Amino acid sequence: MKLTFYGGVGEVTGSNYMLESGGEKILIDCGLHQGSHYAERLNFEPFPYDPKTISAVLVTHAHIDHTGRLPKLFKDGFRGNIFSTPATKDFSELLLLDSENILFKEAEREKKPPLYTVDDVNRAMGIWRKIDYHVPLVVGNFKAEFFDAGHILGSAFIKIEADGKSIIFSGDLGNSPAPIIQPLEKIEDPDYCLIESTYGDRIHEDVDKRQEMLEDAIENTVKAGGTLLIPTFAMERTQEILYHMYQLFKEGRIPRVPVFMDSPLAIKLTAVYKKYESYFNKETYAIAKTGDDILNFPGLRLALTTEQSKDINGVPPPKIIIAGSGMSNGGRILHHELRYFPDPKSAVLFVGYQAMGSLGREILDGASEVKILGEKVPVRCKKIVIPGYSAHADQPHLIDWLRPMRKNLKKVFVVQGESESGGVLAQKITDELAILAEVPKPEEKVEL
Numbered sequence: 001m002k003l004t005f006y007g008g009v010g011e012v013t014g015s016n017y018m019l020e021s022g023g024e025k026i027l028i029d030c031g032l033h034q035g036s037h038y039a040e041r042l043n044f045e046p047f048p049y050d051p052k053t054i055s056a057v058l059v060t061h062a063h064i065d066h067t068g069r070l071p072k073l074f075k076d077g078f079r080g081n082i083f084s085t086p087a088t089k090d091f092s093e094l095l096l097l098d099s100e101n102i103l104f105k106e107a108e109r110e111k112k113p114p115l116y117t118v119d120d121v122n123r124a125m126g127i128w129r130k131i132d133y134h135v136p137l138v139v140g141n142f143k144a145e146f147f148d149a150g151h152i153l154g155s156a157f158i159k160i161e162a163d164g165k166s167i168i169f170s171g172d173l174g175n176s177p178a179p180i181i182q183p184l185e186k187i188e189d190p191d192y193c194l195i196e197s198t199y200g201d202r203i204h205e206d207v208d209k210r211q212e213m214l215e216d217a218i219e220n221t222v223k224a225g226g227t228l229l230i231p232t233f234a235m236e237r238t239q240e241i242l243y244h245m246y247q248l249f250k251e252g253r254i255p256r257v258p259v260f261m262d263s264p265l266a267i268k269l270t271a272v273y274k275k276y277e278s279y280f281n282k283e284t285y286a287i288a289k290t291g292d293d294i295l296n297f298p299g300l301r302l303a304l305t306t307e308q309s310k311d312i313n314g315v316p317p318p319k320i321i322i323a324g325s326g327m328s329n330g331g332r333i334l335h336h337e338l339r340y341f342p343d344p345k346s347a348v349l350f351v352g353y354q355a356m357g358s359l360g361r362e363i364l365d366g367a368s369e370v371k372i373l374g375e376k377v378p379v380r381c382k383k384i385v386i387p388g389y390s391a392h393a394d395q396p397h398l399i400d401w402l403r404p405m406r407k408n409l410k411k412v413f414v415v416q417g418e419s420e421s422g423g424v425l426a427q428k429i430t431d432e433l434a435i436l437a438e439v440p441k442p443e444e445k446v447e448l
């Protein structure tokens with residue numbers, strides 16, 4: 001079995017790996033490069049392999065940095081099947097259509113053809129098959145099984161076997177226990193493993209305090225009479241924040257102020273959560289079974305249309321606005337940031353990873369002035385970070401996940417991290433678990 005690293009090496013995004021056995025080729029993930037303009041230009045490069053020769057793509061989860069080039073793969077000739085868990089397929093459809101919309105607008109601005117069209121998304125969905133956790137899947141020479149990765153609803157790590165060897169593709173691993181979903185599963189027996197390293201060099205502080213920290217952020221901003229901006233990823237993070245607010249309101253721990261969910265995508269994704277309540281963890285499933293809507297509460301207002309979004313401006317603070325994108329790279333949050341960044345009474349709350357090159361990262365790194373939608377904006381609002389909401393495992397969690405595999409593992413490939421965190425994690429794996437670990441190079445080929 002041969003493994004090639006085509007994306008997700010030396011970077012968090014752009015996940016794309018190939019396995020070959022007996023002349024057959026499959027891909028694991030086919031994600032968008034995200035973050036900087038340089039990274040985004042890479043998406044337009046031709047695939048370094050012929051998409052017509054690929055027989056299947058196995059998708060770990062619905063995040064666009066794992067799925068975002070699938071429509072382009074179809075456009076460029078891929079006619080095999082795509083496989084994922086049922087929830088991942090449903091979420092991917094919404095996320096890919098949203099991404100198409102953003103890419104289309106960008107292409108128009110830059111006067112170049114878009115990466116792909118709505119038709120390409122629909123055609124990719126037509127060859128997409130659902131396979132549930134733990135149901136064996138056979139694709140030619142390859143046998144595969146999906147396990148719960150505890151990262152977002154429907155997320156999986158995938159075990160693939162061929163030629164008497166087995167390998168795990170971690171996808172993204174969750175920061176378990178998470179508020180809504182099941183914890184990350186553990187297994188023992190693979191020969192090789194690719195492990196993500198987004199937070200490979202860090203420890204998430206105060207995971208058990210994330211809800212209290214959210215409570216404080218809301219209370220303090222309300223007291224100051226400001227607006228609390230929460231730039232958030234429409235998938236999972238938004239629902240976790242909603243669920244925690246549902247509990248805080250229910251227990252009377254925060255004052256009743258208007259909460260706006262200003263994201264058509266988040267509104268649609270949240271609706272899909274209802275369909276997959278059986279994937280929830282025990283505690284959350286039990287509440288959902290009583291008929292309570294864990295993702296709704298009095299005071300929550302949904303802004304689906306542009307008009308509804310603009311109407312938020314007319315509502316006087318204190319108020320809370322949840323909007324995408326999660327790294328402030330685009331989306332409706334920018335309009336609110338433009339308005340409230342100069343206001344010292346207001347606050348911006350970071351609940352997720354901010355990639356190098358993103359506006360979110362610029363703010364976190366202490367910029368006193370930023371450019372938003374062509375305008376220079378002073379940053380005078382408060383900045384609050386709640387690292388505990390990360391959907392990614394931190395270094396101790398990553399090591400714990402690998403530990404049961406140490407008897408059989410021949411080598412670990414550290415992927416999906418910036419070079420610093422990947423290197424640190426590889427060293428830690430070697431030191432603590434005595435397993436060979438390396439950070440592969442782009443397009444590196446390995447015989448397993």
Ligand SMILES: [Zn+2]
Binds near residue numbers: 061063151172
């Ligand atoms: Zn992810």
